Amino acid sequence: MKRRVVITGMGVMSALGKDLDTFWNSIITGKSGISPIESFDVSDYTTRIAAEIKDFNPEDYMDKKETRRMDRFVQFAVAATHEALKNANLNIQNDTDPERVGVYIGSGIGGLGTWSEQHKTLLEKGPKRVSPFFIPMMIANMASGQVSILYGAKGPNSTAVTACATGSNAIGEAMKLIQYGDAEVMICGGAEATIVPVGVAGFCAMRAMSTRNDEPQRASRPFDSERDGFVMGEGAGVLILEELEHAQKRGATIYAEVIGYGMSGDAHHMTDPDPEGAAHCMRRALNNAGLQPQDVDYINAHGTSTPPGDRSETKAIKLAFGDHAYKLAVSSTKSMTGHLLGAAGGVEAVISALSLKNGIIPPTINYENPDPECDLDYVPNEARKADLNVAISNSFGFGGHNATVVLKKYNG
Structure with a gap:
């Protein structure tokens, strides 16, 4: 065990x-x-x-x-x-x-x-x-x-x-x-x-x-x-x-439970992401956590605001989650924090844990003009209260490095 x-x-x-x-x-x-x-x-x-x-x-x-x-x-x-x-x-x-x-x-x-x-x-x-x-x-x-x-x-x-x-x-x-x-x-x-x-x-x-x-x-x-x-x-x-x-x-306050982790390599291109690689990473993380796609409520997306990157991640979420992709809340907090490169995953895991504990989904700010190729629920411009049980945080890097962490609301 x-x-x-x-x-x-x-x-x-x-x-x-x-x-x-x-x-x-x-x-x-x-x-x-x-x-x-x-x-x-x-x-x-x-x-x-x-x-x-x-x-x-x-x-x-x-x-x-x-x-x-x-x-x-x-x-x-x-x-x-x-x-x-x-x-x-x-x-x-x-x-x-x-x-x-x-x-x-x-x-x-x-x-x-x-x-x-x-x-x-x-x-x-x-x-x-x-x-x-x-x-x-x-x-x-x-x-x-x-x-x-x-x-x-x-x-x-x-x-x-x-x-x-x-x-x-x-x-x-x-x-x-x-x-x-x-x-x-x-x-x-x-x-x-x-x-x-x-x-x-x-x-x-x-x-x-x-x-x-x-x-x-x-x-x-x-x-x-x-x-x-x-x-x-x-x-x-x-x-x-x-x-x-x-x-x-020791009577510690518990913010959330870390229940899964996946990583993969695109084996594709130094800087141009491949949605198949990111989808594989998310599937591995869910498998490691013992979850099904429909168990996930929120994705803190890598969402860097680059044209190819956001398009690729949207495709990857659809590949990994199927029809459930359209029922998920997906937001990019990089719209507020900027992209902290190697620190991004740490900061965004903190945000994901606080989202689970407080029942609030952070927004993607500056979302004003829908992109036909990015057609998921990106929680535009305003935070949203929600009953959250499972969140995942995506991080994708140059070289085709993909990592996904799965967090769960702590219920004892």
């Missing part, structure tokens, strides 16, 4: 808030976190907007000395973990065995800001001026590594790096570690900080991002016929997963 896994704590760093209540209130009221980029001069860029966290102070969550040794994505991960542990009312050293607490926080790109800064230093000042902390600040596993070090989590420690599927892969793998007895508690999710000159320039060169610069809050419009690309976000989403009996013994 696989052990049951529940969510007992959550933390989010995003442009919509750095505490759970503020973030959730922004989501259900349809607030956009997208605005003009302020951290560097974007006058020569085709895209000049993002969901940027403008008031983040890492010293609110860790010592000043520690912040200097961390890339921004790691700072986000540590801050979100701080909030998640506080939300879970969990002290690793006092409330559990540290050797049974693991960390699985991923990043799609890692320390891009650090890499860019140190490369500039190399070119301008020579190799002797490159920081000795360059490598350990840049590598993608350091979010998991630093969280483990700072909080004393001595159990399984790993990282997912699967582009925009990263956060969901991290949660799914963390779930399995608890199910099969390798840990009692897992700190998991994703973190990303790519709103830096080279990161924005790279995605601009791909023509993947929206150029609706004069209307930033209306730029991310998943499934809308006038969508023209995604809007980059930054931040982190971290969840505390616990084995059910462990959570019950």
Whole structure:
């Protein structure tokens, strides 16, 4: 028998808030976190907007000395973990065995800001001026590594790096570690900080991002016929997963149960998604959860606001769910948060869990012009109260990486 896994704590760093209540209130009221980029001069860029966290102070969550040794994505991960542990009312050293607490926080790109800064230093000042902390600040596993070090989590420690599927892969793998007895508690999710000159320039060169610069809050419009690309976000989403009996013994608040996980590869194209691959992923997740398509009430879609991506995901949902696809609620919260790349799955799992607990489906904002090829119920523009029992969260990444996590309302 696989052990049951529940969510007992959550933390989010995003442009919509750095505490759970503020973030959730922004989501259900349809607030956009997208605005003009302020951290560097974007006058020569085709895209000049993002969901940027403008008031983040890492010293609110860790010592000043520690912040200097961390890339921004790691700072986000540590801050979100701080909030998640506080939300879970969990002290690793006092409330559990540290050797049974693991960390699985991923990043799609890692320390891009650090890499860019140190490369500039190399070119301008020579190799002797490159920081000795360059490598350990840049590598993608350091979010998991630093969280483990700072909080004393001595159990399984790993990282997912699967582009925009990263956060969901991290949660799914963390779930399995608890199910099969390798840990009692897992700190998991994703973190990303790519709103830096080279990161924005790279995605601009791909023509993947929206150029609706004069209307930033209306730029991310998943499934809308006038969508023209995604809007980059930054931040982190971290969840505390616990084995059910462990959570019950300490009287933890339980937000939702994690009951299934699926992943697949498109084996198709580096950046052009294949609906068959995503459908296969969703089917695997449902099979892993022991569910039928008709058991699902809500899908938090990958929904990036790119023309091919949203079209492909709509087809995939129809392939996976058949006639039930038209009875499902499907929404993309990236319309509000922007696309947090490797952190997206973590943030969207938090949203899905809160949706189940509170009986509210978040909206897809900026949905104004129906696309004949995207004809599902996208919960347009306003949140909806609903009796929800099962939700799935989709994350699909460059390289054809697909990941789906299945959550269920906790009923004891």
